[in-house]
Amino acid sequence: MSEKITIKEIARISGTSKTTVSFYLNGKTEKMSRETAQRIQEVIEQTGYRPSALARSLSAKHSRLIGVIIGDITNSFANQLVKGIETIAVQAGYQLMISSSGYDVEREAQAVERMMQMGVDGFIVQPTMEFEKIEKKIQSAAKPVVSIDSQSRTPRGMWVKTNNDEAVREAAELLSAAGYEKFLLLTAEPGILSTRMERTGGFLDELRRLNRPCEVVILSENTEAEELTAAFQERLDPMVPTCLFVVNCWALPKVYLALQPFREKIPHQIGLIGFDNQEWTGFSSPTVSAIHQPADTEGKHACRILLDAIEGRNEEAPNQILKCTIHFRESTR
Amino acid sequence: MSEKITIKEIARISGTSKTTVSFYLNGKTEKMSRETAQRIQEVIEQTGYRPSALARSLSAKHSRLIGVIIGDITNSFANQLVKGIETIAVQAGYQLMISSSGYDVEREAQAVERMMQMGVDGFIVQPTMEFEKIEKKIQSAAKPVVSIDSQSRTPRGMWVKTNNDEAVREAAELLSAAGYEKFLLLTAEPGILSTRMERTGGFLDELRRLNRPCEVVILSENTEAEELTAAFQERLDPMVPTCLFVVNCWALPKVYLALQPFREKIPHQIGLIGFDNQEWTGFSSPTVSAIHQPADTEGKHACRILLDAIEGRNEEAPNQILKCTIHFRESTR
DNA sequence: TCCTTTTAGTAAACCGGTTTATTTTATAAA
């Protein structure tokens, strides 16, 4: 009774051939008579036939699959990005294959490898710092890649990023104007990830132009809160209004907590500003100023660009710079 | 020069047959001589051959793909869940295919459909309220399904959930003991989603036992903050210490904000407790008490159970109840 | 030396579709 239902079965039952059924499935109905089409349609319905995307991909040479590689799905930037991507992808009939790199090149490379084997039609990647190392691997597949927040040097050079440089300069200017005389820039070891470079470089440069001093504090994912508090104790001069600028989004909660002992000095003597649209920044007390990146929109654009490339269209600009918005809240004056 | 490199090419270059190469790839090296194996290995390396998982899946009848369907990837429970799933899946050589349902049955059904066509080996689903509607569809594929926080009635009956009932009763008891004389239960329209039923039912039941009055306030995703504040104004009697219990995790920030006018009455006259490990609850002022579900762990368990089912093992219990932990913070006494 | 068994290796069918080239049937033109 319950033969596995394949295209062959449909052809047999409806008294036609595989070819005809295949044409029907792909909407090439001009090539067949009304009745044939109808008969096939009926058989498909009553059998509950479900064409195998696997088989289809194999012979058609496209899988309608998009590989998405991000650092960490629990990061708010990343999941908003993914949400944006998915919105567009699903509309266009594509499915997402998602992997986290954990910000590790090795895992990133493995993810790329697995996805290539699965035959994805293209990639959207939020690169780790050493993305260059795997660029050639990704190139060898000749699949289009759109990178997020990092101008990659892949042949087609497709990317979406935010105007970190501008946003950061604007922030520096406004914060200086607001009366902060000194700055503290908190960043992870400044690697080659372009986002980090832009943010750090732009901020420092602008401050130099404005003639405002700035110290740099390096921190890492496992820097302890006490350690940080001590560093603040040492560098924050009660007589000089100082603003902390946190470059890495994951560091912002850490810094916020380490700043608790100085709470009543915020925002007058101490200011705090960081990155990304993290929900808690609007709930904390004081609420925390932040530069928002439109992650969701970035995702949508990235996906549109990628789809253009995959389907050989040419509608979207292959690289786009989106505007950040600065939200000044209670943690800065 | 650059012929596309397939198994056939490898066979040709190494002077063997497809069969032998295939055996080699699948580690059936007992069936061949040392030298042959080595020769193949070399050819694979210098050509950079990458076997097509697509073709492999088609003939091997498994895809090493797991379909994950969640409500919304930007929800913290969901992304922690996914992270847990991915950890286990990748270890076992599986890849994730993720779709969001947007808590909509129709989209959920479409996602299931697409994933079946892609030949996933199994599903992990965080069901919408009306999951029953698509259970039969999912069953028709005869693929194993593990559901999250909802005992589905699929044949194999595999699920992972948290002990909402117990946790909620414990909370009710402790909060009563702490001196709250009245309660306000805030929930979305109580549907058939078992989590919601358990939380609501258990809490009300326990309060009845403890002889504490409880009013129910129904809210939805688009209830306005002012509306909510007004409702509180009306129902919160300054003479009776009252505790708000928020059933739906997405409603907690909403309620928190609507409660701002009463801020200085927290936690003494007004208490607040809700669900899930949302980052902001630890940063707000007051910090907010919450019942944490171990989403990450749930994901890991769910994935192990699914893998067992897929690979015909029998190591994990096919359904598991995980413990919630109650974090009492500044918003309750 | 001849026969049996083991080892190493391969041809061919299959998985479920797409696509090209070709045939059959219907319709129009001569």
Next chain:
DNA sequence: TTTATAAAATAAACCGGTTTACTAAAAGGA
């Protein structure tokens, strides 16, 4: 009525692997 042309339908090759069933060569036993 015959022929040219268009419309409808199909056979067969292909996509890139897995697997079953079979063969050739080497080793072991009598």
